[in-house]
Amino acid sequence: MQNTVNVKSQFPEAEHSAKKFGVLTVFATLGMVVVSNNALLAMLLLGLFVVGSQFVFHGATALAMKLEGSRRLAFQIGVSLLVPAGLSIYLLRDVSDVSAVEVASHLLSPLYAVVLLILGYLSWKIGSQLNRTLPFRGYLIAAGFLFVICWMGKYGVNFSSGDEDYANDYDNEAVAPAGLYFAQYLLYVVVAYIGLSIRIRRRSEVGEMIRREKS
Numbered sequence: 001m002q003n004t005v006n007v008k009s010q011f012p013e014a015e016h017s018a019k020k021f022g023v024l025t026v027f028a029t030l031g032m033v034v035v036s037n038n039a040l041l042a043m044l045l046l047g048l049f050v051v052g053s054q055f056v057f058h059g060a061t062a063l064a065m066k067l068e069g070s071r072r073l074a075f076q077i078g079v080s081l082l083v084p085a086g087l088s089i090y091l092l093r094d095v096s097d098v099s100a101v102e103v104a105s106h107l108l109s110p111l112y113a114v115v116l117l118i119l120g121y122l123s124w125k126i127g128s129q130l131n132r133t134l135p136f137r138g139y140l141i142a143a144g145f146l147f148v149i150c151w152m153g154k155y156g157v158n159f160s161s162g163d164e165d166y167a168n169d170y171d172n173e174a175v176a177p178a179g180l181y182f183a184q185y186l187l188y189v190v191v192a193y194i195g196l197s198i199r200i201r202r203r204s205e206v207g208e209m210i211r212r213e214k215s
Contacts, residue, residue, distance in 0.1 A: 014062040021055035028052070053144055056083065057137065064134055076136035084143040084189045091147075091154060091182040103183045112184075116191050123192040127199025135200055142192045150185040 028048040035041055060079045067075055106112070123142065130138040 011062060011065045014058055014065060017058035018055060018062045021051050021058060024051040025055045057140055060140070061134060061137060064136065076134065080136045080139040080143075080193070083140055084147070084186070087143065087147045088182055088185050088189075091150060091185055092179065100179075103180050106180060107183060107187060116187070119188060120191045120195040123195025124199045127196040130196065130200060132200075135196075138196060139193060142196065143189055146185060146188045146192060150181045150188070153184075154181040 025048065028044055028051055031044045032041060032048065035044060060075075064072055064075055064079075126138065126142075
């Protein structure tokens with residue numbers, strides 16, 4: 001992403017993309033209502049997720065472009081928090097009797113600590129590429145990507161060849177502690193958001209120092 005953006009010049013493009021994906025989202029939703037074949041429903045569900053996420057992304061971008069100052073900032077913060085909150089609820093489907101102790105014991109393991117450190121570092125590096133005017137789009141991309149990762153873990157999706165067993169006992173919801181992927185997703189999002197925010201704040205401080213030196 002570019003560091004600066006001409007909001008007014010890019011608004012028509014964002015608005016057009018939002019309308020396009022909005023129409024596709026409606027068609028995908030209607031298709032799921034009228035189709036009864038399980039294979040087609042699965043394809044439509046995947047398509048709905050793709051076009052729906054694009055609709056939210058471009059729609060939120062267009063709305064943010066119409067706002068200014070503190071209202072734009074508040075909107076971006078709100079969307080950045082509401083999207084992962086909504087996605088996390090999906091990971092609680094069919095989950096009952098959540099064991100906080102079991103979930104915490106897995107999330108506090110050395111393996112997760114390494115994963116969180118790597119995630120935080122990558123988020124910090126990527127933060128240098130975020131748009132200064134509309135940084136929330138980077139947060140939304142991170143939230144969406146991490147959701148896909150946790151969703152694949154919840155439903156046992158892996159890329160191993162043949163009929164080999166899973167490498168560990170936590171690759172699908174059937175054997176994982178109830179609520180693990182919900183908590184894991186929220187933890188990943190928090191770490192990613194912290195990494196992005198630290199880098200953005202650092203860039204702002206450096207930019208302010210440069211402006212003062214030039215003046």
